[in-house]
Amino acid sequence: MATSIVIVETPESQQLLIQKANASLSLQGSIRVPGDKSISHRALMLGAIAQGETTVEGLLLGEDPRSTASCFRALGAEISELNTERVRVQGAGIGQLIEPANILDAGNSGTTIRLMLGLLAGQPGQFFSVTGDASLRSRPMSRVVKPLRQMGAQIWGRQDGNLAPLAIQGQHLRPIHYHSPIASAQVKSCILLAGLMTEGETTVTEPALSRDHSERMLRAFGAQLSIDPETHSVTITGPAQLHGQPVIVPGDISSAAFWLVAGSIVPDSDLVIENVGVNPTRTGILEALAMMEADIELQNQREVAGEPVADLRVRHRQLKACEIGGDLIPRLIDEIPILAVAAAFAQGTTVIRDAAELRVKESDRLAVMAHQLNRLGARVTELPDGLEITGGTPLTGAEVDSHDDHRVAMSLAIAGLNAAGTTTINRAEAAAISYPNFTATLQQICREG
CATH class of the missing domain: 3.65.10.10 (Enolpyruvate transferase domain)
Incomplete structure (x- = not known):
């Protein structure tokens, strides 16, 4: 059976089903993300x-x-x-x-x-x-x-x-x-x-x-x-x-973050995300993933209309746990949901602190990500201002919910790529807030081994 990515429309909302096949899955190709x-x-x-x-x-x-x-x-x-x-x-x-x-x-x-x-x-x-x-x-x-x-x-x-x-x-x-x-x-x-x-x-x-x-x-x-x-x-x-x-407008690094993590955690993956804005006040995600020993290379660095831009190449590598907090948080605040997914597949225990701001986003992202990842079998503890995530536990597909939060919806989809069985994401249409063609891009880069 091939891995399939299915959208199911209901009168109330949209479900995204990621059905993981037994065959090996990798992510390959060059893509562009929506504008910042x-x-x-x-x-x-x-x-x-x-x-x-x-x-x-x-x-x-x-x-x-x-x-x-x-x-x-x-x-x-x-x-x-x-x-x-x-x-x-x-x-x-x-x-x-x-x-x-x-x-x-x-x-x-x-x-x-x-x-x-x-x-x-x-x-x-x-x-x-x-x-x-x-x-x-x-x-x-x-x-x-x-x-x-x-x-x-x-x-x-x-x-x-x-x-x-x-x-x-x-x-x-x-x-x-x-x-x-x-x-x-x-x-x-x-x-x-x-x-x-x-x-x-x-x-x-x-x-x-x-x-x-x-x-x-x-x-x-x-x-x-x-x-x-x-x-x-x-x-x-x-x-x-x-x-x-x-x-x-360059490509949004917050949108690119989903593919940076996906390429890091899905075996044999090799992705290039083109034309991404790498403004130094936004590159906390690159620093955090570097701390986790991700294999990410900035290529073709240039400046477009006053904003630094690069192509980002990411290849699979076993991630390591790290601690994220302090002055780094404002530069990756929107990327913490997908970083939590990365941590679930990293060796060791990752601690994220100083991120209480996430409780007043489109959802309480700390509470929601902890609950939804735990439903998939991850080991996540909610902290007053962050998360503690012990990686290495295999995830199993389950029914999860975006809470109408676009970054939660996409983060759970990336987690589902590495979960056995079927992951069903309720209210998946929330992704359109910042990434209208997210599902199409996901389907484009999936390759069966």
């Missing part, structure tokens, strides 16, 4: 507030960027139909977003709602209402609402503005120096976007370095920024004028 989600969001947003036209090539066509495009169309930007070839954005200009007739819906996208709040708060005389799906309405917004209120924003919502739906009355904002208690690119970006509309310097200082896509793109669009890497501080000077730019 973080860069896709920012290209649409900055294009929407810039003067002139912005063109975006390689945009991620997932549900989250679609939510961003929908919101900013409602705010007055002209955004062409989304595609991977070229999206055209005609900006409204900074401070020129219009008051929409309807509630803005950010869908499942935390990046959309949190970054957008920074722009809406500085639109004097305009009123906005924003919401999202059930998952987004349960995620904390006080981390951006608090600093925005310090800048003079008026924001109301459930739990004193901690939960959406939120209402915003635009104001003239004042610059601040905000010492963020967490290293979060969403918090930093929200404040920097609000700082575009202030008189003076707005500074964000973080406890550790978070991804810097906003800083790179803001500079490219014409904003004045200064960065102090020693103190993890970024300062933006307002008021600013942004000018439309061509943006080329």
Whole structure:
């Protein structure tokens, strides 16, 4: 019997069945992953507030960027139909977003709602209402609402503005120096976007370095920024004028992470993932896998539109346990679910700490990954701020659930490649949030020995 990967549609949701054959399975070939989600969001947003036209090539066509495009169309930007070839954005200009007739819906996208709040708060005389799906309405917004209120924003919502739906009355904002208690690119970006509309310097200082896509793109669009890497501080000077730019979106390293782990744990595999963004604030996954002695080679390294890019070649190798924590966590926070899968196949006990942030993502990723991997036979202990995973126990197919979390769905699919029997993943359609053709790519690279 050949290994088969089957999608079963039901009226309620989608199941992904990975039926492991007795024959040996390997992963072979060259693939490209979807455009970087973080860069896709920012290209649409900055294009929407810039003067002139912005063109975006390689945009991620997932549900989250679609939510961003929908919101900013409602705010007055002209955004062409989304595609991977070229999206055209005609900006409204900074401070020129219009008051929409309807509630803005950010869908499942935390990046959309949190970054957008920074722009809406500085639109004097305009009123906005924003919401999202059930998952987004349960995620904390006080981390951006608090600093925005310090800048003079008026924001109301459930739990004193901690939960959406939120209402915003635009104001003239004042610059601040905000010492963020967490290293979060969403918090930093929200404040920097609000700082575009202030008189003076707005500074964000973080406890550790978070991804810097906003800083790179803001500079490219014409904003004045200064960065102090020693103190993890970024300062933006307002008021600013942004000018439309061509943006080329590289492949998302968070999406590539699934194949890096799959190629590492499935015997005889040899994969090349082409055109992946390797921004140093995002390459924590490469460092973690190097600590686990994975065989990963960066080839054809180059720079595209200000972002470092490379092709990643991964070949199977027995992984070793390691400890992951500290300043590395902000640079691989989205990759921890798939790292947990890697740890389940590594020799020894891997400990992941300082990752409590995962409890307020699309799901409680620490609790969900521990429970679902244990259903497959792994040995995972949930910690208050992480996971302890003892590898080496053979996994057996079982029925598991994504909890409507795209990264959980894809991580469980990769685990299923190395589990005996059939692994059934409920609510597998969640993968489309960031990787619409994930299943097709999985089918493409599977080879029977």
